[in-house]
Amino acid sequence: MDKLNEVTNYLKENGIDAAFITTPDNVFYLSGFMSDPHERLLAVAVFKDAEPFIIAPKMEVPDVKAAGWTGGVIGHEDTDDAWEIVANAVKERDVHPASIAVEKVHMNVERFERLSTLYPEASFTGLDDKLNAMRNIKGEDELEKLRKAAELADYAVEVGCREIAEGKTELEILMAIEFEMKKKGVSHMSFDTMVLSGPKTASPHGNPGTRKIQKGDFVLFDLGVVWEGYCSDITRTVSFGEPTDKQREIYETVRRAEQAAVDAVKPGIRAMDLDKTARDVITEAGYGQYFTHRLGHGLGISVHEFPSIHGANEIELQEGMVFTIEPGIYHPDVTGVRIEDDVVVTADGVEVLTKFPKELQIIG
Amino acid sequence: MDKLNEVTNYLKENGIDAAFITTPDNVFYLSGFMSDPHERLLAVAVFKDAEPFIIAPKMEVPDVKAAGWTGGVIGHEDTDDAWEIVANAVKERDVHPASIAVEKVHMNVERFERLSTLYPEASFTGLDDKLNAMRNIKGEDELEKLRKAAELADYAVEVGCREIAEGKTELEILMAIEFEMKKKGVSHMSFDTMVLSGPKTASPHGNPGTRKIQKGDFVLFDLGVVWEGYCSDITRTVSFGEPTDKQREIYETVRRAEQAAVDAVKPGIRAMDLDKTARDVITEAGYGQYFTHRLGHGLGISVHEFPSIHGANEIELQEGMVFTIEPGIYHPDVTGVRIEDDVVVTADGVEVLTKFPKELQIIG
Known part of the structure; x- marks a missing residue:
């Protein structure tokens, strides 16, 4: 309950009487209970001066x-x-909140209006930044799960x-892949597994x-698993048969770009x-126009969380942050290549x- | 674009200048474009007196x-x-909205506050009820897709x-099942497929x-597919080997309950x-305490949508509504049984x- 205590302390320090936390991922982060309640209410209620509780659909109480x-x-x-x-x-706990924190x-808006009606005198503040800041820095217990999730993705x-x-379909x-993962005890992939060819x-x-795979194809895997609530996300591109010079050049460009970014990771870099x-490596090789997305995204309970690794994000990396590094070149006439690792700032x-x-894997 | 026109007309009739629609399912309903943009902005902007537009992540524009x-x-x-x-x-369209509709x-709350800052003079109303009312009644084009989705679920x-x-795992x-569905061109199941045994x-x-299946088990399938954006959702419970009298009694009770509800469907019933x-059928048979959830839920672009078929919902059924009927008995010492159909009110x-x-299927 360390994380819950940190929220309680935050409420005390900021003079906030109550917090209602409803994002399933944050509910899990604070309680260990993961569930998608759809339109039903699932919330952790935390108070400055009273015991917390969870409200959940009745059938999920056990x-x-x-x-x-x-x-x-x-x-x-x-x-x-x-x-x-x-x-x-809340009333039974003798709490009469004058200020309430929610995840904005x-x-x-409907729930917010409902809360505003229940507590017409209360002021409302966002708890997002606090929870994101907490989740941004992974503890050793979380890193253990992320390592295992990454190992399964490998x-x-x-x-x-x-x-x-030859002839097998994507x-x-x-x-x-997914069957083998299920046999390993993986109940959910992090997202829809991608196997793309040619x-x-x-x-x-x-x-x-x-599409049936044929000699000369590059095959791209982008996948991840959820392990004890934590996600992995890996991409590898391999060659089925000998690659052409152009395919190899694109591959090696992405590989150099990816490695350069991995090598640059340390606390303090933005x-x-x-x-x-x-991006510079890819641009200098003449493929800049084919790298059409950000470098990466934070990874943890959500497969996309903070920090976002893009060209306008000034945030400085800190020890304990976990994110993906996944440059790609998508050349319509040659091939697409993406290489993605999950990294921790130490x-x-x-x-x-x-x-x-x-190293480019050549298969068959 | 009939649906879009209906929204435009609604704005005209209610003197609302602009609507920003951001639920992925509603974006699909109005535009035919389905995407989960995660934290990125995807919205259909509709105006009383100007041309609509979509804003989407750049890589999704094509x-x-x-x-x-x-x-x-x-x-x-x-x-x-x-x-x-x-x-x-919006400004380029010479629209200066004084009233704006959103899906509350x-x-x-963050987006709502952002919009409120952009348009500090504007009043905001909910568009949810209108969109739900539209989606509640399926057109023939939608029913065609729902029929196909149900056929694939069968x-x-x-x-x-x-x-x-004997000995195969769930x-x-x-x-x-999922591999066969993918071969049929199904890219997504409606939800995590359930195969439960014993x-x-x-x-x-x-x-x-x-868990390995063994003679004497009941096996429960709960699954559905998404076909051209529309969901199916079926449950069947079958017997592997001869059922006991008690198993059969529970099965037949659920079956009678399910059929009674199906037979009662018509416009005007609540x-x-x-x-x-x-519920009465199950209660009269003495199993009421083991039927622990609502009878069913609306079905369409979302696998859970309106109308909700539960004991406190006074809504009267109308022609064109589509929902599930799925009573169950979950007896901890004998077996669980659920039977679920997708139905249209005609x-x-x-x-x-x-x-x-x-009819109870006895396998093997």
């Missing part, structure tokens, strides 16, 4: 307790007015490479399909400079979580 | 056009201030039944795992009465979209 939450849990049914139940529980990036790419064969390879690699957001480090440099080789 | 959207499309990059771009585009159930259950064998069966059927929200129709009754047999 799961909240099983997740290790030792505070109060209140269930609500579809036929209940869930916010009314919250207001009663998650709480919708293995998933290995499985994918093993599955590549989807067949994808299913083989010309389809040239789209940064392609859809795997029934996100924008890291983006520039990789006291004096970088720890790379994903370890699948980055 | 996809917006490919989806058939013929209005303006504005791209933004991660380094841009997307709302500033919106404000400029989707728009977050086939998925058929595949699942074929795969059942996950093996699940992967076989005692695991007694949890309404269980996780498929490596959602709560439909819930009661099924002019004089009901069309059942899911057609997999409901």
